[in-house]
Structure formats: structure tokens, C-alpha cells
Amino acid sequence: MKYIYYPGCSLKSTGRAYEESLLSVFKTLDVEYEELNDWNCCGATSYMSINESKAFAISARNLALAEAQAGGDGEGPVQLVAPCSACYLLLLKTRRYMEEYPEIDRIVRQGLKEVGLKYEGNVRVRHPVDVLVNDVGLEKIAERVKTPLKDMQVASYYGCLIVRPFGAFDNPWNPTSLDRLVGALGGTPVDWSLKTRCCGGTLIGTVRGVGLRLGYRIIGEAQRKGSDLMITTCPLCQFDLECFQKDMNHDFEVNFNMPVLYFTQLMGLAFGLPEKELGIQRLFVSPEKAYKTCVGG
């Protein structure tokens, strides 16, 4: 089975390390993929705020492109992998709303037709967590582990959008996919309550006080539960939680130094992949100390 990979804008700039580590992990686990040709932005929350039909139309363009690129080879639905939470949600939402609301379906389809595109409704949108845990399987992942994470306490931060409202691969209130994954890598998953609490998204850039406070609460809780590091699944969550820790330390008089990795980076480390391939050097807070004390070496 071949996956079509939809990176999204963030994975080409601030979230570059996510792309690097994700693709390395895919290669290690023999997951076949190819990048979607000429993909466009998913529209994020901003398009929804301004014009909903256009938001659905641009996401539908990606769905149509994916379908065309896969070319009806008759092996079930086209598997489109979207690693960014916002992209994942928007693609899912577009699919769902086109099915549920004939009015949207009509406008979007007609629009696509006028520029020579066609969407048959034959795309399944997947998140890499879903692909790795449910398609590849934890057993295969555990087999590939070279340096188990031993006693490392890992807090899995799922963020808002991958488990709710449309993500169907895990429980929206208490997801466990990443925790099971951490277990397979040999680490200890931290049981904590803010797994799916919102990080504030773009609020950190717009209304700084609000964004910082939301991030502060999440990291604070992870630290209180004794986490050595946190893993995330979204480029924006990672950016908000990692890059603003110095500002949080200043504003809330705390002393955060919590490494926040993409879950694929942690997988890569356990697989013994070179750090360069995983984009570890792109992190603000190096996981080296946590890694050395727990895993050794």
C-alpha cells in the first residue's frame, strides 16, 4: 500500500524537523510514500473565518489532486497522510461536510469541474500516528528499536485536532495511541490530564498573554508529573510549547527547560537513526540531557 504524503506549509518552514524525522521513520519502517504534487495550503482556521466555501474548495483541490495522482489502481481508497493537525482536520472536515451538506458539495464540485479537476470521494485522510500505530503496528515498531528508552518518562501531548472532532482512530477525551507507542519504544508514558488541552495555536502571535498562559499550563502540568520530555504531533503545538519557554520563564517566574520533540523524532532516536536525519539540531531545548540520564551513552 502506498501513501500520499501531504506536508502542508509548516513542515516546510518552522516544522522542518517534523518532515525530516517523519520521512526517516517511514523509510526505516518500509512505509512507501510519495509527496502530493503541487499541493496547496489547507486554509487553516483563517480561511474558515473569512469564507467557508472557499476553505472547502481549496481543501477539496488537495483531495482531487491526491485521487488523480494515485490513479484508480483499485486497491481501496487513496491514503492521504497529513502530519499537521490543522491540515488533517481541514481535509477531514471537507470530506465530511461535502458528504453531509449537498449545498457545499454542489458548489465545491462545480468549482473543481470548472478548473478541470474532479473529486470522487475516494480519499481517506490519515494522520501519521494512525498510520504508524494501526497500519504498521506496534510490534513491528518494537522490533526496530535499537536503544530502548528505558526509564524515560514521556508526556504525550496530542493537541486538539487529531482526535476531535472528526479523528476516529482514538478516544477524543483520553487518547492512548501515543502512550502505547512510547511503551513500544521502551519508555514510560506519563499519565496526565492535559493530553488534548489546546495550546492556543496562533494566539501566541496575536494575543501573547493568552497564548503564553495556555502553554505555561500545559508544560507546567507535564513537569509536575515528572516528565523528562514531551512529544507532540503538530508543528504549531511544538512551536508554541518549545520556542516560548524562555518567555514563559520570564513572565511566570518558572524555570522550564522541557524538551518538546515530534513523536517521530523520539521514534528515530529509539531506532538509533543519526540525529541529523531527525532534525534534532533544530530544537531550541536539546533532549540530550534527558536522553543521556535515562538511556545512557
Next chain:
Amino acid sequence: MEDQPLDSSKVRSIVGRRSLYWDQKVKRRFKYEAELDQGFAERVAKLAYGEKLYSCIQCGTCSASCPVSHWMDFTPRRVIALIQAGYKEEVLECFTIWLCASCYACTVDCPKQIKITDVMYALRQEALEHAGYRKRFPIPVLAREFFKQVMKNGRNSESHLMLNLYMKTNPFKLLKMVKVGLGLLRTGRFSLKKEHIKQREQFQNLLKAVDRLEKEARIEEANDRTAKRIASETVDRLEKEVHQ
């Protein structure tokens, strides 16, 4: 100075101002029916795919699950109540609709399955159309800049987006971002390259087509409404005539 007798006209003016002051302070807290927008709830419900909007039981689960409700001027529960009652200006001018971070916690938790996040999106669209928002408030500015950039290039370039945002709202705020910006530069996560797709023309044509189709649908719907009204009026008139 102190020995001067008080000017009686001055005293009067002060007293007058005082009473005016209290007149301004004591305000009517609700609107009379004539001042409300009766069709508001219907319009929002239509935009937000939710007749369910009317079935809100005011339980407050949305406000409780919202991570930003303590910064909001109206909590989500109150926003829904205000929509139902037709308080259009209040709802379209509040911060609540822009502070929503689209985390969908309320949508998932709502016992009546109201799509509250979609309601917020619908209100944003209404607010932008009626310009009832603050010009330099960063959240709508960001949305607009993002929209423009993607419309033009098909993709968004994060660094340009942030620069545009601060230039259009408050350039001094950029200073607060310097530390993070330098960090991004150091780690190779900052690029000034403008991303764009190859088939920009196709992309823009798609947006134009959708724009046109949407307008057509709106006109059709308005025509439908008018036709229905005329039809029902005619029926009424005919019935009356028959009775007479």
C-alpha cells in the same frame, strides 16, 4: 482664591454634570424587542449548519470546556443565548468570537450537538462583512493576511505572514519576537523564501468560480424566498376573496 464665594452657576453646572454622570452610568441592560435583530439567529444557524442552535439548554458545558473562556467578554454559553435573542451588535463586536482557538472541545462536549466552533466561524464572517470589529485587533488581521497570501500564492509563508501581521497592527511587538526569531534563524527554521504553487492560475480560478457560484446560490435563494412570499400572499388573498 479660597475666599472667593462659590459661583452659583458653577455649582449648578457641577450638579448638572453629576446627574448626567449618573444618567450615563445607569443603563438599561436589555433591549426591547424592536431593537433586536429577529432574523439574526436564523442567519447564523444557516451559516453554521445548525438548526440545533435553537435547542441549546444553556447548561454551560461549552464555557467549562473552553480553554480561553476566562479571557472572553461573553462566554460561549452567553453568546449562544445572545444569538437566540437577536443581540446582533453585541455578538458581532465581542472578543469572544475572535479568541476562539478552534480547538473543538465545546463541539465535542455539547450534549445537544451544537457545532459551536462553526457558530464562531459564522459569526466571524458576519463580523468581517459588517466591519463591526476593531481595525487593529491582531486576530482578524492575521486571518485576512493569511487569506490574501494563500489566495495569491496557494501556500503560506510563515515568516512573511508574521511580519505583515506586526506591521499592520503594532510594529513594536516585533521586538518581543526577536528572541524567538533569532532562535529560529539559528536552528534553520526561518526562511524568507516565498512559497507558491505551480498552478497558481488554476487555483485562483477555482476561488473565483466558487465565489461566483456562492453568489448565484444566494441570489437564487433570495428569489426563492420572494417567490414563496408572493405565493403565500396570493393564497391568503384568494382565500379571503373566496370567504367574502
